[in-house]
Amino acid sequence: MAVRGDCAASALMVMRQRYGANAMERWMKINMNRYLSGRSVEQKKEVPLALVENQQYIHYGKGSVTMYALQDYLGEKQLNGALKQYVQAVAFQNPPYTNSPEFVGYIRRAAPDSLQPLLTDLFDRITLYDNRVTDATAKKLPDGRYQVDMTVTSSKFYSDSLGTQRPAPIRETLPVAVFPETGKDKRPPAPLLLVKQRLHPGSNKLRFIVAQKPANVAVDPYHELVDRDLEDNRKDVKL
Structure with missing residues (x-):
């Protein structure tokens, strides 16, 4: 989830800069519906975003929605700073490789106390x-x-x-x-x-x-x- 979250944030910001913030509603709706339709037919069990492994409707659907929400609530500059620190820390990493808790940790350290409950809802719960x-x-x-x-x-x-x-x-x-x-x-x-x-x-x-x-x-x-x-x-x- 960690690498995919980083890529999702970068791709969304490129789209936002290319088409403008007001045009993002349509794209976010597509991702939201991808997640909602995926969870409606889940045959095993749904897990929070921070624990997902091979459920693409969570990876890409919910993941995109969550990363876009973060740039708004946390701020694009703060989020980019956290992602930059994360990438620098894990680039060319030897085993054991990075994981979701490490990725989320960088975002949590960039966020004020007031946003910590929201981060828990986004990553650690099904909200x-x-x-x-x-x-x-x-x-x-x-x-x-x-x-x-x-x-x-x-x-x-x-x-x-x-x-x-x-x-x-x-x-x-x-x-x-x-x-x-x-x-x-x-x-x-x-x-x-x-x-x-x-x-x-x-x-x-x-x-x-x-x-x-x-x-x-x-x-x-x-x-x-x-x-x-x-x-x-x-x-x-x-x-």
Whole structure:
């Protein structure tokens, strides 16, 4: 997993620089669906990312999602620094060869204490979310800006190797975005607003002010966290 994680991070950053951050949603959705469909037909048992050996839907599907999430939560510079130190330490290594715990250790040392629980969820647990936007409205303010109100229903679960799930606390912040209409070029637009919001299990009512007319809102818009249903994370705004 260690070498594949390093390669996945590098490939994703090349894509991000080539096509832009706003175009990554489609690619991350492909990887997320690869993981979700793979685990739905798993005949033996699913293991956390740090323990995977020959389950490609975890290696490449979940691995890509996890490494992309890390560059956002940890920061691209910090992640690149950790990967550089790791590669320098294990290059041309004699037996015993590097392993996943060693790889994750470099990332943990680069992360602040506040992100350690998230790293545990990403690498050492099978963590699933169910985030949904259930309502989204907006109104134009006297100064020309727009007030956006949205309701997000959020929940988080830990799964065991056989798929049995139990509720888990939401300690991390989750990305929330407000988007304008797609332009004539049909390219994914940059968000009017993109913030990380602390949500609690259940219904969360959020309010934002944006400078332009909003078209839709989303929770985890670029699919950085494993969500059981990707189709209800975004909703058109009612004006």
